[in-house]
Amino acid sequence: MPATSLDTIVSLCKRRGFVFPSSSVYGGLGSTWDYGPLGVELKNNVKRAWWRSVVHERDDMEGLDAAILMNRLVWKYSGHEATFSDPMTDCRACKTRPRADHVFAAQKGRDPKGLAEINAAIEAKEIACPKCGSKDLTPARPFNLMFRTSVGPVDSGDDSGLVYMRPETAQGIYVNFGNVLDTMRRKLPFGIAQIGKAFRNEITPGNFTFRTREFEQMEIEYFVRPGEDEAAHEAWITERTNWYLKLGMRPENLRVREQEKHELAHYAKRCVDLEYRFPMGWSELEGIANRTDYDLKAHSRSPENPDAVGELKYFDQEQKKHLVPYVIEPSAGADRATLAFLCDAYEDALVKEPPAEETAKLRDLVESFAKSVGRREGMAAEVKQRLVSTAETIAAGLPGTLPQLIGLMEDSEAATIEVMKKVRGVGEKIAEEHTRTVLHLHPRLAPLTVAVFPLKRNDPRLVEMARGLKRDLQRSGVRTVYDDTGAIGKLYRRQDEIGTPWCITVDFQSLEDQTVTVRDRDTMQQERLKAPELAATFAARLT
Numbered sequence: 001m002p003a004t005s006l007d008t009i010v011s012l013c014k015r016r017g018f019v020f021p022s023s024s025v026y027g028g029l030g031s032t033w034d035y036g037p038l039g040v041e042l043k044n045n046v047k048r049a050w051w052r053s054v055v056h057e058r059d060d061m062e063g064l065d066a067a068i069l070m071n072r073l074v075w076k077y078s079g080h081e082a083t084f085s086d087p088m089t090d091c092r093a094c095k096t097r098p099r100a101d102h103v104f105a106a107q108k109g110r111d112p113k114g115l116a117e118i119n120a121a122i123e124a125k126e127i128a129c130p131k132c133g134s135k136d137l138t139p140a141r142p143f144n145l146m147f148r149t150s151v152g153p154v155d156s157g158d159d160s161g162l163v164y165m166r167p168e169t170a171q172g173i174y175v176n177f178g179n180v181l182d183t184m185r186r187k188l189p190f191g192i193a194q195i196g197k198a199f200r201n202e203i204t205p206g207n208f209t210f211r212t213r214e215f216e217q218m219e220i221e222y223f224v225r226p227g228e229d230e231a232a233h234e235a236w237i238t239e240r241t242n243w244y245l246k247l248g249m250r251p252e253n254l255r256v257r258e259q260e261k262h263e264l265a266h267y268a269k270r271c272v273d274l275e276y277r278f279p280m281g282w283s284e285l286e287g288i289a290n291r292t293d294y295d296l297k298a299h300s301r302s303p304e305n306p307d308a309v310g311e312l313k314y315f316d317q318e319q320k321k322h323l324v325p326y327v328i329e330p331s332a333g334a335d336r337a338t339l340a341f342l343c344d345a346y347e348d349a350l351v352k353e354p355p356a357e358e359t360a361k362l363r364d365l366v367e368s369f370a371k372s373v374g375r376r377e378g379m380a381a382e383v384k385q386r387l388v389s390t391a392e393t394i395a396a397g398l399p400g401t402l403p404q405l406i407g408l409m410e411d412s413e414a415a416t417i418e419v420m421k422k423v424r425g426v427g428e429k430i431a432e433e434h435t436r437t438v439l440h441l442h443p444r445l446a447p448l449t450v451a452v453f454p455l456k457r458n459d460p461r462l463v464e465m466a467r468g469l470k471r472d473l474q475r476s477g478v479r480t481v482y483d484d485t486g487a488i489g490k491l492y493r494r495q496d497e498i499g500t501p502w503c504i505t506v507d508f509q510s511l512e513d514q515t516v517t518v519r520d521r522d523t524m525q526q527e528r529l530k531a532p533e534l535a536a537t538f539a540a541r542l543t
């Protein structure tokens with residue numbers, strides 16, 4: 001069963017060292033996360049796979065790594081200083097500050113056309129605070145999402161040293177368009193790819209690493225002749241969709257959504273979102289926009305931009321004239337892609353049936369949990385309904401639904417019901433013995449590729465051979481770890497849970513004929529392979 005709630009993923013991530021709450025020794029900092037030892041490997045693999053696909057495997061792309069801090073004028077002429085903001089309103093009754101466009105959309109059933117329409121609705125008392133229902137709302141004001149900081153040894157108190165933490169990596173590409181064009185002697189069409197941190201003072205961050213204030217983007221700006229933009233846009237939509245699918249994402253969890261006219265950013269002619277079915281619903285994974293010539297023109301010297309030193313344009317040898325290229329922008333989030341791959345790969349599976357009396361005891365407890373939720377006061381009706389129906393389904397289907405019980409035992413809302421302690425007391429042990437959690441990550445994404453175990457850790461010959469294998473595989477570029485801290489079955493479980501595709505066991509036969517068992521994570525089948533051929537075998541499986 002795949003993960004049905006983000007809580008399950010969050011719990012796995014904390015338990016197994018993928019992602020930790022940031023600054024936790026000081027109580028944390030809301031919605032900021034640190035990637036742990038396995039998380040950094042996974043995210044690096046996602047970024048590496050992206051770079052390989054959009055830079056190394058193509059002939060029309062270059063890479064770039066621009067600075068995070070840029071001249072403030074970049075953000076003036078890109079339009080971010082004036083427009084990169086969310087409209088916020090203050091509720092005078094309960095002192096909360098909701099996003100006015102979201103309130104308008106939720107209560108009027110459509111998006112507002114602009115700030116003026118939102119404020120007219122506030123003044124006419126047509127919309128109310130989503131928290132307390134009061135219609136005493138202040139006029140909505142734009143709240144800029146860019147983080148400000150200053151350069152220089154002293155803060156002069158005015159804005160003379162003001163710089164922004166970039167809210168997207170794209171602008172670093174536009175302002176380097178001329179540099180890349182000249183130094184790499186490129187002809188249209190060609191693109192520039194960049195991976196890097198971006199910062200936004202999001203009003204409503206949340207859903208784990210889905211929306212945070214500091215995140216990483218993987219962006220492409222693809223420059224084409226005007227008129228060739230629509231075909232290039234289509235090609236990138238296909239290319240980027242296939243990238244997720246080739247890396248194992250289930251097709252039923254990925255969809256292409258055309259943005260409606262009123263959703264389009266002011267610079268976009270067309271934009272398509274690739275959406276993933278996260279546990280909290282369909283949400284944007286990547287945006288692929290046709291930004292026309294907006295950005296290159298915005299950073300070119302003109303009556304509107306007297307600060308730019310020159311023009312960002314291209315001399316077309318065929319047409320013997322200068323032109324300003326159009327831009328197709330596939331813009332993905334490294335953290336969001338990592339989260340989507342994790343959610344997609346997750347599975348809790350029943351591997352053997354528990355004894356009937358244990359199942360009966362567990363069923364009674366889950367039924368009394370469902371009754372207890374039903375009686376609980378002060379819990380939101382939809383949460384109650386979700387917990388009751390999940391518990392009833394699980395109770396009716398045990399032991400087949402044991403994997404679903406794992407999700408319920410990790411649900412933070414379920415944990416507030418007293419009986420859950422008893423359910424966990426019995427359920428965790430049964431689940432531990434009869435189910436396994438597996439991350440079916442694509443081998444190229446998995447944090448570790450191979451784990452090597454000696455059949456017996458107190459036999460120096462097995463240990464020496466296993467350690468030697470680990471060293472040889474690692475030297476040949478296959479990410480490998482050695483582990484001897486438990487029985488083989490337990491070690492398999494641990495590796496399944498973090499998505500390691502292959503486990504090698506060195507046994508007594510290995511000492512005689514140099515063969516080892518290689519166990520496949522997904523099928524749990526074992527095969528006997530020759531140790532000296534392992535590096536070539538795994539290298540072939542990773543391509």
Ligand code: GAP
Pocket residue numbers: 167168169170200202209210211212213214215216217219284285286287329331332333334335336337
């Ligand atoms: N240059 C275009 C641009 O920045 P965007 O839709 O605002 O477009 C592109 O961002 C991608 O960056 C999103 O599809 C998402 O994957 C990621 N992203 C944006 N804001 C994010 C946030 N607050 N937290 C995590 N990822 C974010």
